[in-house]
Amino acid sequence: MRTAVVIGTGLIGTSAALALAGRGVTVHLVDHDPAQARTAAALGAGTDEPAEGVVDLAIVAVPPAYVAGTLADAMRRGIARGYLDVASVKGGPRRELEALGLDLTAYIGTHPMSGRERSGPLAATADLFEGRPWVLTPTRDADTEVLNQALELVALCRAVPVVMDADAHDRAVALVSHMPHLVSGLVAARLEHAEESAVRLCGQGIRDVTRIAGSDPGMWIDILSANPGPVADLLTEVAGDLEETVRALRSLESADLDKRRDGAAGIETVLRRGNAGQVRVPGKHGSAPKAYEAVVVMISDQPGELARIFADAGRAGVNIEDVRIEHATGQQAGLVQLMVEPAAAPALGAALRERGWSIRQ
Amino acid sequence: MRTAVVIGTGLIGTSAALALAGRGVTVHLVDHDPAQARTAAALGAGTDEPAEGVVDLAIVAVPPAYVAGTLADAMRRGIARGYLDVASVKGGPRRELEALGLDLTAYIGTHPMSGRERSGPLAATADLFEGRPWVLTPTRDADTEVLNQALELVALCRAVPVVMDADAHDRAVALVSHMPHLVSGLVAARLEHAEESAVRLCGQGIRDVTRIAGSDPGMWIDILSANPGPVADLLTEVAGDLEETVRALRSLESADLDKRRDGAAGIETVLRRGNAGQVRVPGKHGSAPKAYEAVVVMISDQPGELARIFADAGRAGVNIEDVRIEHATGQQAGLVQLMVEPAAAPALGAALRERGWSIRQ
Numbered sequence: 150m151r152t153a154v155v156i157g158t159g160l161i162g163t164s165a166a167l168a169l170a171g172r173g174v175t176v177h178l179v180d181h182d183p184a185q186a187r188t189a190a191a192l193g194a195g196t197d198e199p200a201e202g203v204v205d206l207a208i209v210a211v212p213p214a215y216v217a218g219t220l221a222d223a224m225r226r227g228i229a230r231g232y233l234d235v236a237s238v239k240g241g242p243r244r245e246l247e248a249l250g251l252d253l254t255a256y257i258g259t260h261p262m263s264g265r266e267r268s269g270p271l272a273a274t275a276d277l278f279e280g281r282p283w284v285l286t287p288t289r290d291a292d293t294e295v296l297n298q299a300l301e302l303v304a305l306c307r308a309v310p311v312v313m314d315a316d317a318h319d320r321a322v323a324l325v326s327h328m329p330h331l332v333s334g335l336v337a338a339r340l341e342h343a344e345e346s347a348v349r350l351c352g353q354g355i356r357d358v359t360r361i362a363g364s365d366p367g368m369w370i371d372i373l374s375a376n377p378g379p380v381a382d383l384l385t386e387v388a389g390d391l392e393e394t395v396r397a398l399r400s401l402e403s404a405d406l407d408k409r410r411d412g413a414a415g416i417e418t419v420l421r422r423g424n425a426g427q428v429r430v431p432g433k434h435g436s437a438p439k440a441y442e443a444v445v446v447m448i449s450d451q452p453g454e455l456a457r458i459f460a461d462a463g464r465a466g467v468n469i470e471d472v473r474i475e476h477a478t479g480q481q482a483g484l485v486q487l488m489v490e491p492a493a494a495p496a497l498g499a500a501l502r503e504r505g506w507s508i509r510q
Numbered sequence: 511m512r513t514a515v516v517i518g519t520g521l522i523g524t525s526a527a528l529a530l531a532g533r534g535v536t537v538h539l540v541d542h543d544p545a546q547a548r549t550a551a552a553l554g555a556g557t558d559e560p561a562e563g564v565v566d567l568a569i570v571a572v573p574p575a576y577v578a579g580t581l582a583d584a585m586r587r588g589i590a591r592g593y594l595d596v597a598s599v600k601g602g603p604r605r606e607l608e609a610l611g612l613d614l615t616a617y618i619g620t621h622p623m624s625g626r627e628r629s630g631p632l633a634a635t636a637d638l639f640e641g642r643p644w645v646l647t648p649t650r651d652a653d654t655e656v657l658n659q660a661l662e663l664v665a666l667c668r669a670v671p672v673v674m675d676a677d678a679h680d681r682a683v684a685l686v687s688h689m690p691h692l693v694s695g696l697v698a699a700r701l702e703h704a705e706e707s708a709v710r711l712c713g714q715g716i717r718d719v720t721r722i723a724g725s726d727p728g729m730w731i732d733i734l735s736a737n738p739g740p741v742a743d744l745l746t747e748v749a750g751d752l753e754e755t756v757r758a759l760r761s762l763e764s765a766d767l768d769k770r771r772d773g774a775a776g777i778e779t780v781l782r783r784g785n786a787g788q789v790r791v792p793g794k795h796g797s798a799p800k801a802y803e804a805v806v807v808m809i810s811d812q813p814g815e816l817a818r819i820f821a822d823a824g825r826a827g828v829n830i831e832d833v834r835i836e837h838a839t840g841q842q843a844g845l846v847q848l849m850v851e852p853a854a855a856p857a858l859g860a861a862l863r864e865r866g867w868s869i870r871q
Contacts, residue, residue, distance in 0.1 A: 334784025423695025456824020463817020
């Protein structure tokens with residue numbers, strides 16, 4: 150690939166353009182707001198001058214609702230040999246394009262599984278896609294040439310290509326992203342009018358469950374509007390399980406011992422199904438999560454405390470797999486959980502203790 | 511306080527005993543399994559010899575279902591001047607005790623908001639309660655003397671006392687702990703039979719939402735069995751919101767523009783209520799979470815990498831407020847998010863870049 154046009158210079162478009170430009174591809178930047186394209190060009194993502202002649206690849210990076218129209222326009226003008234979009238839903242845009250009667254052999258719908266809290270070209274970075282899955286949804290009619298262009302783009306962005314059917318993709322992202330996002334919001338919503346004394350008791354559990362509920366609604370309305378069916382189907386399944394859970398809890402309130410036993414059995418089923426699903430969530434390197442062991446260290450709230458811990462841990466030659474910092478309510482001190490391979494935990498604990506750290510047994 | 515009896519030498523009982531023993535209190539350890547009490551004694555939590563005469567405080571640390579029976583027995587034998595329990599629910603045990611016709615002036619129900627993934631005396635630690643809320647639920651009739659003993663215990667354990675009504679406590683923990691736990695499990699359960707290709711697309715969002723779904727069901731059946739009413743009430747409210755969310759998503763599937771607008775408005779309401787609740791979750795120091803800025807650094811999967819980053823960050827004099835490590839799918843490299851005060855982010859980024867780190871812009 151030697152030339153590309155990126156249409157839509159937001160976070161994803163500009164990041165892809167930066168990756169391509171950084172690897173020698175001539176990138177032409179287009180946006181409905183010319184100032185955005187200029188900004189992207191100033192960041193080194195390419196030029197906002199129009200391309201002369203037909204480019205190798207056109208990358209459409211606009212919100213889901215504008216994908217089909219933008220692609221149709223580009224295809225009719227014949228600006229590129231291959232076309233792809235990077236929107237977070239794939240079935241709807243595909244059907245819209247089909248309804249427009251376009252020849253789609255030169256088109257592949259794709260979705261890089263990357264995102265940030267921030268948006269726009271200034272949030273873009275050439276390494277946004279590094280190591281992340283990038284879903285490709287070629288139809289049977291798709292040109293091998295275009296598929297190879299898409300694979301080259303993914304490789305240049307150092308992402309991991311994953312080939313899926315468009316509708317299977319939409320159901321998958323409904324499952325692993327859209328449904329959890331809404332449910333996180335439903336849990337958080339219960340805190341909106343809660344008493345302060347109750348909210349004070351929040352711990353790490355609810356903090357984790359509700360973290361993504363803090364996201365900006367604007368982009369999420371776009372995403373959910375483009376994938377309402379699969380998300381509604383999943384939420385209906387959740388609602389069914391929820392109803393059974395409430396029924397089990399009500400049985401636990403009963404004076405009747407048999408009913409209480411049934412209730413406990415129902416709750417156990419719910420919890421065990423949660424266990425079975427949770428172990429499937431990939432952790433490090435995309436595999437099932439390993440059982441790391443936590444070495445818990447007390448720290449004060451001073452600059453350099455973490456630096457000292459990590460320096461001391463480094464001297465012990467231990468690879469720290471994950472870190473959690475817990476700050477205690479109303480206290481200046483905090484706890485740092487260093488997640489390590491179980492075999493490495495005793496050595497790390499001993500090394501840190503030797504250097505004067507207070508380690509939780 | 512000079513003498514105490516701890517009845518139930520699991521995680522909580524042994525941890526409290528360790529804290530008291532470490533501060534000079536003579537602690538007598540009792541368990542229905544004498545081997546457990548012996549283990550706790552061997553850890554330095556006190557003695558498993560019975561007390562001679564009446565002790566200052568009896569701490570009942572048994573599962574919720576056994577609290578009332580155990581307390582009633584201890585009170586009838588008159589083993590202590592004050593009595594408290596540390597179970598995770600407070601209303602039910604209180605009502606059971608009242609039904610037994612006991613004089614409860616010498617009793618206070620309490621709940622330290624601490625826990626670990628592991629249980630039993632070997633998981634216990636004297637600092638388990640440090641900086642955590644410890645809820646006290648004295649009735650109006652409670653002896654001031656006993657309240658002061660409870661406050662002394664909390665102080666010796668370096669926890670933060672929070673006084674609440676017993677039923678308000680149970681509703682609060684249903685809200686901030688029990689309900690989120692079940693909902694996390696309901697989200698995770700949807701992955702149980704999901705296709706591998708879908709599960710591969712999991713990112714940090716669903717990882718956080720489902721983390722607590724990995725907990726051991728045994729203890730959670732006990733907890734939920736002791737607090738079914740408030741949890742069922744909250745889940746019913748969640749179910750109502752869920753139904754409205756599904757309705758909004760179905761409207762978004764409509765061909766009718768007005769209906770789609772209504773649907774989008776409905777989804778926006780859900781998301782904004784989630785935002786409003788999420789900001790109330792206390793972050794550091796129990797206050798509303800501050801908007802930290804993430805400085806994102808690429809690292810390789812080698813021991814000492816984190817040590818080097820934190821040492822370099824420490825030299826820049828920046829206090830790192832939180833850390834997240836992301837490991838990319840199928841890659842050995844990872845990204846470390848250093849959360850810092852927004853004002854400190856540029857300096858940290860510059861300092862790390864100067865030392866050769868690759869920083870995401």
